[in-house]
Amino acid sequence: MESWSTEGKSKKFFRKHVWGTLDMIRVIFTDKSTWKEVMKLDKKTGLDPENIKIRPIDGLPASENIFPGYWLWSKVTRNLSAIGYDTNTMYIASYDWRLTLDNLEKRDHYFSRLKSHIEGTTLGTGRKSVVIGHSMGSTVLYYFLKWVESPEGGNGGDQWVENHIEHFVNIGGALLGVPKALPSLLAGENRDILTMGKIAFSLFERFFCQSERMELFRNWASSAMMLPRGGNVIWGDENGAPDDDDSVTMDQGAKADKSLGTMISFAPAQPNVNLHHNPQPNQSLKQQASLANHTLEAAMDLLLDTASPEYASILQNNYSFSITTSKKQLEANDHIPRTWANPLETRLPNAPSLKVFCLYGVGIMTERSYLFGSHDYRKQLHEGDTTCQAYGDVADTTGSTSPVSLFIDTSITDHSQNIDKGVRLTNGDKTVPIVSNGYMCASSGGWTKHADLYNPGHSTIIGREYQNRDTKVPPRNRGAPTSARHVELLGNNDLLLDLLQIVSNHSERITSRAFSKIETVAQRISLEHQE
Numbered sequence: 001m002e003s004w005s006t007e008g009k010s011k012k013f014f015r016k017h018v019w020g021t022l023d024m025i026r027v028i029f030t031d032k033s034t035w036k037e038v039m040k041l042d043k044k045t046g047l048d049p050e051n052i053k054i055r056p057i058d059g060l061p062a063s064e065n066i067f068p069g070y071w072l073w074s075k076v077t078r079n080l081s082a083i084g085y086d087t088n089t090m091y092i093a094s095y096d097w098r099l100t101l102d103n104l105e106k107r108d109h110y111f112s113r114l115k116s117h118i119e120g121t122t123l124g125t126g127r128k129s130v131v132i133g134h135s136m137g138s139t140v141l142y143y144f145l146k147w148v149e150s151p152e153g154g155n156g157g158d159q160w161v162e163n164h165i166e167h168f169v170n171i172g173g174a175l176l177g178v179p180k181a182l183p184s185l186l187a188g189e190n191r192d193i194l195t196m197g198k199i200a201f202s203l204f205e206r207f208f209c210q211s212e213r214m215e216l217f218r219n220w221a222s223s224a225m226m227l228p229r230g231g232n233v234i235w236g237d238e239n240g241a242p243d244d245d246d247s248v249t250m251d252q253g254a255k256a257d258k259s260l261g262t263m264i265s266f267a268p269a270q271p272n273v274n275l276h277h278n279p280q281p282n283q284s285l286k287q288q289a290s291l292a293n294h295t296l297e298a299a300m301d302l303l304l305d306t307a308s309p310e311y312a313s314i315l316q317n318n319y320s321f322s323i324t325t326s327k328k329q330l331e332a333n334d335h336i337p338r339t340w341a342n343p344l345e346t347r348l349p350n351a352p353s354l355k356v357f358c359l360y361g362v363g364i365m366t367e368r369s370y371l372f373g374s375h376d377y378r379k380q381l382h383e384g385d386t387t388c389q390a391y392g393d394v395a396d397t398t399g400s401t402s403p404v405s406l407f408i409d410t411s412i413t414d415h416s417q418n419i420d421k422g423v424r425l426t427n428g429d430k431t432v433p434i435v436s437n438g439y440m441c442a443s444s445g446g447w448t449k450h451a452d453l454y455n456p457g458h459s460t461i462i463g464r465e466y467q468n469r470d471t472k473v474p475p476r477n478r479g480a481p482t483s484a485r486h487v488e489l490l491g492n493n494d495l496l497l498d499l500l501q502i503v504s505n506h507s508e509r510i511t512s513r514a515f516s517k518i519e520t521v522a523q524r525i526s527l528e529h530q531e
Contacts, residue, residue: 001056001096003038008051010038018054020066032207036216039098043310046103046221054096055108060087062094073134075491076499083504089125091117097136098220100318101143101341111147115154118164128166130503134490135431138173139225139341145349146340153337161349162457167502169357171495172429172486175343176436177228177321179235179263180367182296185223186303187390187406188214191367191423194410209388210407218307221314227303228296229342230323234435234525235296236261242524243368243426243435245517258417260368260426263299266291266394267373267409291372291404292395306392306406320345325453326530343440343454348447350457355507358441358461359495361484362516363468366428371419373409427516429468431486434516438463443512444522453529466492467515 001020003013017023018038027035042049056062064074073092080090093114095104104110118129133141145168147153149160180190188210196204208216217223228235236242241261258265294302300321304312323344324330330347339345348356393401410421418425427434440446440454441463447455455461468484481493489495501509 004053056094100221130167132169134171138170143341162351167355174432181226237295242521263296264294348455352457354459358463360437361429361489362465364430365425367423368426369424371422429486438518442522
């Protein structure tokens with residue numbers, strides 16, 4: 001993204017790339033405060049503050065690479081070009097990922113422009129389009145499928161998708177959100193930050209401390225789009241979760257005895273804990289914590305309790321995170337835009353010829369739930385400075401509440417329970433657990449078993465997994481053709497071949513395939529249909 005500001009302090013960044021390039025790094029290190037000012041949105045409207053204008057870069061350069069050598073879509077576009085695609089037949093719908101979906105249309109006319117482009121393609125070629133999204137982009141596209149037909153949106157009518165879209169392809173789609181969004185918004189933390197290494201993390205913490213990160217995450221209102229959807233029905237509770245038994249274990253044969261449905265566990269006070277302290281297996285987990293543990297629904301309530309009025313309003317007016325099993329309510333939701341990004345609260349278009357693909361990686365330890373602590377070794381970095389910490393009023397086991405410093409306790413590691421540095425891990429693509437990537441497309445999942453609720457046109461649904469296979473070269477598997485990690489999957493040879501077949505009239509060759517226990521997970525999710 002680049003700055004188009006021509007007034008105020010930010011005018012010196014005019015046409016500079018303030019996100020995703022080396023320019024961004026230079027700007028942060030030379031003028032951090034101005035960079036933060038430039039990147040922030042107005043906290044009430046969620047739009048541009050006065051005298052500040054950031055816009056996404058258009059076209060292929062916006063998506064092929066981020067930072068030198070870190071490719072995103074470049075391998076996909078190169079392979080598409082090999083079978084004849086070019087800029088006349090391929091369109092990158094780049095967007096400002098900070099904005100809510102409603103504001104994308106309000107400020108940038110984003111969905112109107114996408115609708116017009118697809119209509120022009122159909123008119124010019126007589127053929128329908130394949131739309132492909134990755135990660136958050138899949139959620140943006142899912143919202144578009146509802147927006148484009150609705151009178152409250154693009155007013156295209158109930159046959160628009162049937163007439164214009166051939167296939168809807170989700171790559172690592174995270175359609176039901178990701179657990180890592182919760183600690184990011186609640187406490188400015190996630191596993192990516194906390195596993196930098198002690199020195200790197202200390203430097204990063206001094207430069208962007210915990211509360212500063214939380215402030216930015218909450219200001220970028222689109223971050224909430226990635227919060228987990230479906231509540232305890234999908235993500236479980238303290239008695240069990242659908243994906244409890246589908247873990248990539250860190251110790252061969254080990255099995256966790258704690259439900260993944262406990263989204264946030266509060267560890268008991270350990271005043272002598274330090275960064276290198278690793279308790280013996282089950283040692284800390286068998287102690288009784290004084291603070292109440294939280295399921296997803298309780299953790300979402302805690303997030304709302306800690307939110308400013310402005311941020312709480314953004315959450316409640318733009319997003320919906322629950323589940324609807326009533327046909328009557330699903331019909332009503334056709335006219336409630338805040339539900340349109342949630343496939344458990346709004347239906348696929350009535351498009352019998354549409355094919356929906358969920359293509360995602362498995363076989364990698366992925367964050368699923370968190371252990372928050374009561375002793376933070378990092379306080380020494382900001383001695384006497386409470387402004388760098390995140391707080392929330394947390395209930396204890398007696399029901400009373402008190403303000404508590406919120407942070408992931410990286411001192412807790414228990415390999416027998418798949419816990420690494422305060423994060424309980426499960427099977428996924430390193431970023432998204434299988435329940436989010438796979439449930440809607442599983443044979444026993446939302447769009448097939450429960451098609452009468454969520455798939456009225458009985459569109460064909462294909463769920464296809466890619467097993468991660470690590471290699472020694474390149475380092476850390478970055479760019480390896482066998483990697484199934486969340487971003488690296490865009491360079492996976494098997495996935496690229498499947499994409500080429502999907503976009504060249506051979507989609508019938510791409511069938512459902514599972515390496516994980518996604519079918520078992522889907523069968524454990526019990527949905528009772530209501531009238």
